[in-house]
Amino acid sequence: MEFILNPWPWYVSGPLITLIMVLLLLFGKNFGMSSNLKTLCTIAGADKYSDFFKIDWRSYKWNLIVVLGAIIGGFIATQFLSNDAPIQLSSETITDLKTLGFVNPGNTLLPPEIYSWDAILTLKGISILCIAGFLVGFGTRYAGGCTSGHAISGLSNLQLPSLIAVIGFFIGGLLMTHFILPLIF
């Protein structure tokens, strides 16, 4: 039980993610989470504004069910399968985060400096989350996939476009982490 309650090491988590991809292939589907955002747009009526959203969303209902399950899984994992142990970040990461003004790095899944109500009820806080979300949603569709569709499924299928996309993920991520975050915090 201790093994379940503690954070899982990478060599357990990684292969289990492969299992998710393989299960979806065996069920006749493909692993990709960002396409749900497109489906949500279509359900909300975006097909009136662009042909890009003219899809039969019912054929993607299975993926929305995966999302529903993922939410339930997140609940189960935090409520019943966790022991509130802090995240074992490297000491350099903790030092860097403290320099940026993050008080207790790793004590919670997400930093209260970005995700607490106190933080998002400021203009800066709400802007951070809205801009971040917008970039993820815009970028993932422009690139035709996200971490699950490109980094996991695409690379596993040896797709060159996915490798280019993943290189892009790192260009953006490195720019943000090394140059922009220090300007924001």
Place this chain on the structure above:
Amino acid sequence: MKFLKFLIVGILFGIILVKSEAVSWYRIFEMFKFQSFHMYGIIGSAVGLGILSIYIIKKTKIKNIEGTKIEIPTKDKGFVNYLLGGSIFGLGWALAGACPGPMYILVGTGVFSILLVIAAATLGTFVYGILKDKLPH
């Protein structure tokens, strides 16, 4: 009933990503700082085993539960859209500390401010759909 299996896959996915800490903003920061092997181990082992799995699927011609051949779509040719779109995604990923999968999962962990990120991501997808034909691909 036919959706139950997808619900179960989703639940497993949510549990795995929380327990791996891949849903944590801090782990994404640490990854982009190259200060821990953790995230590289997760993605690397998932891809390594994924390559082997897909090789076996193709080689053995295993059928899916619907009895048809497992089709893994190849990605469309392109360069600018993958590199530029990917970079835009990366900027958002490192700022929010969450990509689309974790965004949904985090709702279940009780961090409801993530709903704002999901709403903004849906808007971002909508704006891409509107501008699609004007963007370089």
